[in-house]
Amino acid sequence: xxxxQTQSLGSNFLARExxxxxxxxxxxxxxxxxxxxxxxxVVVFDDLQSTTQLPQGFIDKQQPGNYRLELTxxxxxxxxxxxxxxxxxxxxxxxxxLWRASRIDGRLTFEEVSVNTGPTAVIGLRPCDLAALxxxxxxxLETEAPxxxxxxxxxxxxxxxxxxxxxxxxxxxxxxxxxPVAKGAYDxxxxxxxxxxxxxxxxxxxxxxxxALPLDEARPAQHQAAGQELRDAAERQQRRISSQDIRASxxxxxxxxxWDDVAQxxxxxxxxTSVCPSCFCYSEADDTTLDVQHSEHYRxxxxxxxxxxxxxxxxxxxxxxxxxxxxxxxxxxGSWYDQYGRSGCVxxxxxxxxxxxxxxxxxxxxxxxxxx
Numbered sequence: 001x002x003x004x005q006t007q008s009l010g011s012n013f014l015a016r017e018x019x020x021x022x023x024x025x026x027x028x029x030x031x032x033x034x035x036x037x038x039x040x041x042v043v044v045f046d047d048l049q050s051t052t053q054l055p056q057g058f059i060d061k062q063q064p065g066n067y068r069l070e071l072t073x074x075x076x077x078x079x080x081x082x083x084x085x086x087x088x089x090x091x092x093x094x095x096x097x098l099w100r101a102s103r104i105d106g107r108l109t110f111e112e113v114s115v116n117t118g119p120t121a122v123i124g125l126r127p128c129d130l131a132a133l134x135x136x137x138x139x140x141l142e143t144e145a146p147x148x149x150x151x152x153x154x155x156x157x158x159x160x161x162x163x164x165x166x167x168x169x170x171x172x173x174x175x176x177x178x179x180p181v182a183k184g185a186y187d188x189x190x191x192x193x194x195x196x197x198x199x200x201x202x203x204x205x206x207x208x209x210x211x212a213l214p215l216d217e218a219r220p221a222q223h224q225a226a227g228q229e230l231r232d233a234a235e236r237q238q239r240r241i242s243s244q245d246i247r248a249s250x251x252x253x254x255x256x257x258x259w260d261d262v263a264q265x266x267x268x269x270x271x272x273t274s275v276c277p278s279c280f281c282y283s284e285a286d287d288t289t290l291d292v293q294h295s296e297h298y299r300x301x302x303x304x305x306x307x308x309x310x311x312x313x314x315x316x317x318x319x320x321x322x323x324x325x326x327x328x329x330x331x332x333x334g335s336w337y338d339q340y341g342r343s344g345c346v347x348x349x350x351x352x353x354x355x356x357x358x359x360x361x362x363x364x365x366x367x368x369x370x371x372x
Contacts, residue, residue: 008181008200009163009200009223009226009227010191010198010199010218011217012199012210012215013216013218014190015196016194016195018196018213019051019077019197020051021212022123022160022209023048023050025212025213026121026209028212029209029212030118031119031120031158033047033049033120033121033123034046034047034090034120035048035053035122035123035124036054036080036083036124037053037055038058038069041068042069042083042084043060043069043080044083045085045090045122045124048123051077054078054124055069055078056075057073057074057076058070058071058080059072059074059080060080060081060168061169062169062171063358064170064352064358064359065352067084076192078124078166078190078192079192081126081164081167081168081170081349082126082348082350084275084350084353084354086277087129087136088136088277088278088279090120090122090153090157092136092282093149094301095299096149096298098149099111099112099113100294100296101294101295101296101297102295103292103294115152117153118156120153120156120157121157122157122158122160123160123162124160124161125159125160126161126179126182126348127161127163127173127180127182127183128173128178128179128277128347129161129277129348130161130178130184130185130186131173131178131183131184132277132278132346132348133184133185133277135278135336135340135346136150136278139280141154158187158205159185159186159187160186160187160190161182161186161190162190162191162192163180163182163190163230164230165180165191165233167233167236167237168349169238169239170352171237171239171348171349172239172240172241172347172349172362173347173348173349174240174347175239175241175242175347176241176346178346179346179347180230180234185203187202187203187205187206187209188200188202188206188209188210189202191230193222193225193226193229198223198226199213199215239349240362241365242365242366242369246333246365247337249368249369250365250369251334253368253369258364258367259322259325259368262322262359263325265357265359266305266321266324266357266359267321267357268305268306268321268324268325269305269356270306271351271354272305272350272359272361273301273303273328274301274303275353275354276350277350278344278346279344281302282299283299284298284299285297285298304328305324305325305328329365329368331344332344333365345361
């Protein structure tokens with residue numbers, strides 16, 4: 001970890017027993033708080049009323065196709081890497097109604113559906129989640145026609161990140177440049193130690209929250225311990241994406257035999273795109289009442305692995321698993337450079353962990369690109 005990143009850990013220290021003060025300060029300023037919980041054997045993000053709901057003592061063991069939580073006697077609340085979801089479902093809903101239509105006296109009337117959301121603070125975001133948020137912002141907001149549903153939620157969001165000292169075996173964020181130290185648009189960032197948290201503000205809103213906390217001045221030993229943990233976290237990541245020109249190599253390898261090999265293993269289930277924090281595909285459809293007097297037009301998450309995703313003019317362009325997997329990988333690591341100036345992968349490793357058959361995209365890319 002570079003010196004400037006160590007300095008960005010902040011000069012403030014919040015003792016562990018004072019963590020409830022952070023939650024209270026957020027609530028006092030009108031924020032709905034969302035944070036990590038343990039539910040059904042995984043870490044999920046949901047409403048947070050008390051710091052006792054945080055996953056204290058839990059660590060995660062992840063491998064391709066495998067996720068397991070273990071409870072230890074550690075006092076830490078963020079000694080895990082990630083769960084299947086974080087920010088994406090909070091901003092880009094898995095399903096939401098866009099408008100309603102009704103037939104009244106033979107005439108159609110349309111009703112726009114507004115997004116009713118208040119100030120929301122999300123606690124416990126990982127650096128990879130922030131990197132993915134930047135990509136989602138680019139897709140939904142930085143266009144000629146910004147998405148009003150996404151924007152309404154995004155404008156109300158306060159982000160509290162936690163630097164990642166405990167990467168999973170499936171993580172490779174260091175090689176993509178997105179972790180383990182948080183970068184980008186956070187309001188506050190925490191770095192957890194056994195006795196508490198180094199705290200730094202990344203915005204004026206974050207500085208306002210800091211003024212309400214019972215903070216001490218961070219000691220040099222705490223900075224040293226935190227910096228060493230984050231350096232160790234980067235070094236422990238054994239998987240990586242090569243720094244070579246993956247985009248050119250992938251597009252030069254569209255007929256590589258490995259596409260057939262991975263198609264024999266892939267189930268086309270779409271788990272990888274569902275848990276991916278940067279994937280943004282969706283489809284639109286209508287629900288109509290039985291009397292055909294009312295309908296709702298909605299959008300829902302879609303995936304380049306579904307049959308209908310590439311349907312156009314009476315045919316499915318990507319008819320088989322080989323073509324669908326190739327489309328996903330070449331878009332994520334190739335076409336994204338043309339659209340957004342970087343890869344669409346932030347190295348979170350979720351697609352490895354939550355793939356039912358344990359396909360490792362870092363391995364697939366290495367094999368496919370080795371010849372170029």
